[in-house]
Amino acid sequence: MNAMLREERQARILELLQSHEMIHISKITEILGISPVTARRDLRRLAQQSLVKRFYGGVRLIKPHDPVERYRLRADKFVEEKRRIGARASDFVSDGDSVMLEAGTTVMAVARSLADKKRLRAVTYSLEIAMELLRIPDLDLTILGGTINRDTTAAVGPLAEQSLSQLRVGKLFLSVGGVDASAGITAYNALEARINRMMLEAAQRVFIVADSSKFGVAAMNKIAPLDSSLTIISDTGAESAQAEAIRALGVQLILV
Secondary structure: OOHHHHHHHHHHHHHHHHHHOEEEHHHHHHHHOOOHHHHHHHHHHHHHOOOEEEEOOEEEEOOOOOHHHHHHHHHOOOHHHHHHHHHHHHOOOOOOOEEEEOOOHHHHHHHHOOOOOOOEEEEEOEHHHHHHHOOOOOEEEEEOOOEEEOOOOEEEOHHHHHHHOOOOEEEEEEOOOEEEOOOEEEEOOHHHHHHHHHHHHHEEEEEEEOOHHHEOOOOOEEEEOOOOOEEEEEOHHHOOHHHHHHHOOOOEEEEO
16 A cells, blocks of 8 residues: 555544544554554554554544643653663763753653752753652752743753853763764754754763664754764664664763
8 A cells, every 4th residue: 555545544644633632443444444454554653653642452642732642652661771861871971970962752761760969950941851850859940931832841942052151060861863974962852952052062971862763864954963072872772783883983981
């Protein structure tokens, strides 16, 4: 079945969910005249785009105006890998450090691993990350203001950039849309890429935290090339020819 028909099926499923809010697979197969295997495949693709939430036997719609739920759905992917990455990244943080945390869900895993650190000074532009950092009692938190990107719950734009331009930190933890030996580190959103580039300039040491699904991916907006100034922490699923090419660039690549 060609790509256009697949897109039409998925659009029809979304239309059904607009009126039903949640629907069982058996109903989808009946209305669209497709097999359960095809229905599950379409639902899996829609879930990967954070458009629907699957449950046993069916699916429900994720409302576009609910950015918190969209963020948490992304956080539900590669949970164990992100936990290991976050724990390893926290090993590089010492008591009294100044750290900057980007908005991604892998960075959220880093934030959750900082609970036992003392006298930290932290900067973030993410509402979700800020709420997690507030759980740490011995931490001074600065949050950048700006226009909220509803996909990432992060502040972007001129106000955030102006605030960021006045700051310097010891360590930056950054998750990205893609990590590729040729394309470098990239982002899907142009405003996010712009503020990420400023974060790189503000930090003495940069840690890229990205699960293995990001390797070999080149998103539209370039953040920076890969070089020896970067440390990348990922999971063992990233071990590949791409990983070897990244190491050859002088990048410290840590797989956990």
